[in-house]
Amino acid sequence: MTEQNLARAPEVKSASGELSEAFDEFMTTFEAFKDSNDRRLAELESKGADVLTVEKVDRISRALDEQKRAIDNLSLKRARPALGRDAPAAPSEHKQAFDSYMRSGDDRLIRAFDTKAMSYGSGQDGGYLVPDETEAEIGKRLAELSPIRSIASVRQVSAAVLKKPFSVTGPAVGWVAETAARPQTNTATLAELSFPTMELYAMPAATASLLEDTVVDLDQWISSEVEAAFAEQEGSAFVSGDGVNKPKGFLDYAEVAEASWVWGQIGYVATGVSGALPASNPSDILIDLIYALKSGYRQNANWVMNRKTQASVRKLKDADGNYLWQPPAAAGQRAALMGFPLVEAEDMPDAGANTTPIAFGDFSRGYLIVDRTGVRVLRDPYSAKPYVLFYTTKRVGGGVQDFDAIKLLKYGTT
Structure with a gap:
């Protein structure tokens, strides 16, 4: 084990221990909840629940919710990669070019990769595709943070709309003897479900000191800044979105x-x-x-x-x-x-x-959740001086498929 890994071991152990302690506390609280709720139910059957007992049950129930949320946050925190680079592994050329663009606005390298991608709605609003590693990390974290995304089907597309056929009426079928004539069956009737992708955006801000700090991995920083904003907006749309400029819930x-x-x-x-x-x-x-x-x-x-x-x-x-x-x-x-x-x-x-x-x-x-491939970032050093804004967009759609x-x-x- 390297000195660097030895230095990180106590931190990992501490995070695991903290999570274990939080879970033990949650289970203890649940046992207290059951005891208090059993008392409430017994009082209801006899003379009516005491107000103090009802309040105690509600208070413990709220504590359970808070402790469960704390456990989930600790689990996510433990899974989140560090913002600093742990090893001097050579980044990809795309990652190097993107890092140069993020820190200084120099887009010559990234332009040479021909990764300039104009937005779907308006050609003058340009942006640059983030490296594949960053897009994969954002997608992974969204699956952990967005409740419906974590249980729904997710499909990546390169077009603006996914069209999926389904059978309204299947072909006529039936049993027949081995040597009997086979009458012609009716043709199946097909219809089509359409899942357009809509633009979802976030706009994290960075200070000059953050951009100048070469230890900070800006790819990881972008991922951590936009994931919560994306997950919150997605979560609402996948449940109750009206399909107008957002997925249909x-x-x-x-x-x-x-x-x-x-x-x-x-x-x-x-x-x-x-x-x-x-x-x-x-x-x-x-x-x-x-x-x-x-x-x-x-x-x-x-x-x-x-x-x-x-x-x-x-x-x-x-x-x-x-x-x-x-x-x-x-x-x-x-x-x-x-x-x-x-x-x-x-x-x-x-x-x-x-x-x-x-x-x-x-x-x-x-x-079904439809993700259009490519997360784009546009650097804006002018709108909120002295901060630099990073207009980050992805296109996502969704709707019921069955x-x-x-x-x-x-x-x-x-």
């Missing part, structure tokens, strides 16, 4: 009761209570939602809801007195609800009359 499609479901709409199961789960046996409606999904989709299904909704279902038990919500088995893993992983997406709506705060389905088959793979729980009577 799965909650923006027409919703219909499961009994009346047809292709092109998202089916839902109603709770039967306006703005809430049923007071009696609320777990039954969750079971109904699970089995509204065909068996082929259930194998890879996930729950999707926000923090407030998760806090409410965390208090539920089944008929045998077992909690429906279970904590993650290890740090960095997901909690489970009735045996299926739970993805926390803050852009899901809160519980309310006729809202759909819970989604359940196989999002890898149900929702309307049978996602189901919703509607907090309503019909």
Whole structure:
């Protein structure tokens, strides 16, 4: 082991220890939550829940949410590469040229690579493609930060629009004897789904001292600066985007009761209570939602809801007195609800009359994210002197590709 690696070992060990301690604290808090919630349920059955007990349960539930978020942040922090270069490995020629452009604005080297790429909408707004390593790092981090991207299908394209055909009516088929005549079958009817890519941008600012510091890897700096901004905007669009200059979210499609479901709409199961789960046996409606999904989709299904909704279902038990919500088995893993992983997406709506705060389905088959290859950066040293702005753009689209793979729980009577 080199001296450099020996110097870094205590830091890695410390980060792992911190994560382990945070997870142990989370599990201890969950045990306290179960004890307090059991007391609340016992009081409800006898004389009515004490106000202090209810407040204690809610307080511990909020602490669980905060501790889970802290664990996730520690996991991401441990996975994030350092901004400094650990070894003098020779960068690619593209990376060297891009680094020169970022630090000084000198684009002669990068221009020689013919990487100048004009924006899709306007030819005069130029930009330069980031190195492949940087684009891959941004994509990897987005998959960790963006809730829906982490469970959906992602496809890279080079065109502005992805068009995907699907069969509305398949060909006629049937059984026939070995020597009998084969009548001609009907031709399948095809339709087309279209997934246009829209521009997503971020504009991190750098100081002169940062740009002059040769130890700082500017590729890594760009990745770390734009990833959170990209993930936040993507997360909202993939859930509820209207498809106008942004991806179309799965909650923006027409919703219909499961009994009346047809292709092109998202089916839902109603709770039967306006703005809430049923007071009696609320777990039954969750079971109904699970089995509204065909068996082929259930194998890879996930729950999707926000923090407030998760806090409410965390208090539920089944008929045998077992909690429906279970904590993650290890740090960095997901909690489970009735045996299926739970993805926390803050852009899901809160519980309310006729809202759909819970989604359940196989999002890898149900929702498609389309990434156009190439992340572009335009250096702007003029607009916010003395800072240098880096106008960073990527093109992304999204929409439902299989309307049978996602189901919703509607907090309503019909």
